[in-house]
Amino acid sequence: KQEVTQIPAALSVPEGENLVLNCSFTDSAIYNLQWFRQDPGKGLTSLLLIQSSQREQTSGRLNASLDKSSGRSTLYIAASQPGDSATYLCAVRPRGNNRLAFGKGNQVVVIP
């Protein structure tokens, strides 16, 4: 069974600092990995999707890397802003499955 872990569970950073969020998964047999943002009491907003054959994806200030063999992904958010405060969820799509397996999230607070 695929297990997804996100470290740290929570962090606070001053505005302008770069954010580094880590995700690890136990089974490297995946189709893809997706990063989401979740605001309190709200739905999930897809940020980036990395296919298993890719090493990274970029969108604006966001960059996500994937090291499938070691079961790790990292989400970098450059020059953080207070509006980046949210919970960031990592989810993997195991091979042979339709489902996404989620981590518990990294809860981020960016201090103005």
Add this chain to the structure above:
Amino acid sequence: EPEVTQTPSHQVTQMGQEVILRCVPISNHLYFYWYRQILGQKVEFLVSFYNNEISEKSEIFDDQFSVERPDGSNFTLKIRSTKLEDSAMYFCATGPGSTDTQYFGPGTRLTVL
């Protein structure tokens, strides 16, 4: 930009009652999913649906749960006899292909009393 929509946003029900949660997928998407998130816990997969049938379901998705596309546009999740432990946020997600990005709706908060 097209979005997945869900109704109602919040549903309060008594234990043992039936509830139906509704989702309107993005129009050209073919794959549909339900997930739930109990407060403070991980988002959990319930079921996936493709070509008018269930393609995969989790151990959570027992006989109390069912899904359907009653009119070719809405996608519904029915819980026949709700339990206290069914209280959660239920998310609908849709995708154009089986390995593409899954787009999530805003969720329905179900409270079972």
